[in-house]
Amino acid sequence: MENGAAQPVIVAIDGPSGTGKSSTSKAVAAQLGLSYLDTGAQYRAITWWMVTNGIDIDDPTAIAAVAGKPEIVSGTDPNAPTITVDGTDVSAPIRTQEVTSKVSAVSAVPEVRARITELQRSIAAGAENGIVVEGRDIGTTVLPDADLKIFLTASPEARAARRSGELKGADLHSTREALLKRDAADSSRKTSPLAKADDAVEVDTTDLTLAQVIECVVTLVEEKRAGK
Numbered sequence: 001m002e003n004g005a006a007q008p009v010i011v012a013i014d015g016p017s018g019t020g021k022s023s024t025s026k027a028v029a030a031q032l033g034l035s036y037l038d039t040g041a042q043y044r045a046i047t048w049w050m051v052t053n054g055i056d057i058d059d060p061t062a063i064a065a066v067a068g069k070p071e072i073v074s075g076t077d078p079n080a081p082t083i084t085v086d087g088t089d090v091s092a093p094i095r096t097q098e099v100t101s102k103v104s105a106v107s108a109v110p111e112v113r114a115r116i117t118e119l120q121r122s123i124a125a126g127a128e129n130g131i132v133v134e135g136r137d138i139g140t141t142v143l144p145d146a147d148l149k150i151f152l153t154a155s156p157e158a159r160a161a162r163r164s165g166e167l168k169g170a171d172l173h174s175t176r177e178a179l180l181k182r183d184a185a186d187s188s189r190k191t192s193p194l195a196k197a198d199d200a201v202e203v204d205t206t207d208l209t210l211a212q213v214i215e216c217v218v219t220l221v222e223e224k225r226a227g228k
Ligand SMILES: Nc1ncnc2c1ncn2[C@@H]1O[C@H](COP(=O)(O)OP(=O)(O)OP(=O)(O)O)[C@@H](O)[C@H]1O
Pocket: 015, 016, 017, 018, 019, 020, 021, 022, 023, 024, 040, 162, 163, 166, 205, 208, 209, 210, 211, 213
């Protein structure tokens, strides 16, 4: 590229809940001057809309019928990511326990996935300097030609400890059970389940600090850019 500017790079980061995808992706994107997309926030946003509009979450046909209605907009600055639904800032309400308990059911509906996947691809295509996209099916389905694919893992115990720290000391056992229940639902759905792409680099974060994980991923991106 002219003037030695770096080529845009597309990085896909997938993995189960609490493995550090959001924290790592935001920091890596900020450090490397890339855009950042939290695809879980998009599935949470459409779930919030379904709940707010009284759609029966146990009825996939009802969900499918209205999947195209809400307008979801994601801001991709890693230092200040945003998410709106029909112009309303939903960054706080999408993190409630109610949305968390319903998001796996909504995101399993094929019409929802088709809609959100299209949105994700168009955001990635528009990212001039490149983008870090995090989720569950980015390397396998959304961006199968990503330049670099990372699959983060961590033991259920480490993930539960991280989450209960975040939730100000929530019970460790019930946090662990809730994480595993969501992982099982996300991994077993028919349409683009949570899975590691064959060509993804797996990083077990159980015994790594967040700073170590970020450094590891930054190094992998730099090596990829250098053609190593
Ligand atoms: N390597 C790590 N060591 C310790 N804590 C970590 C590490 N990585 C992330 N965390 C902490 O764990 C919590 C969960 O991290 P994060 O939200 O990034 O995970 P996630 O994979 O995006 O989860 P989810 O898929 O549920 O959104 C956060 O409080 C974060 O600061």
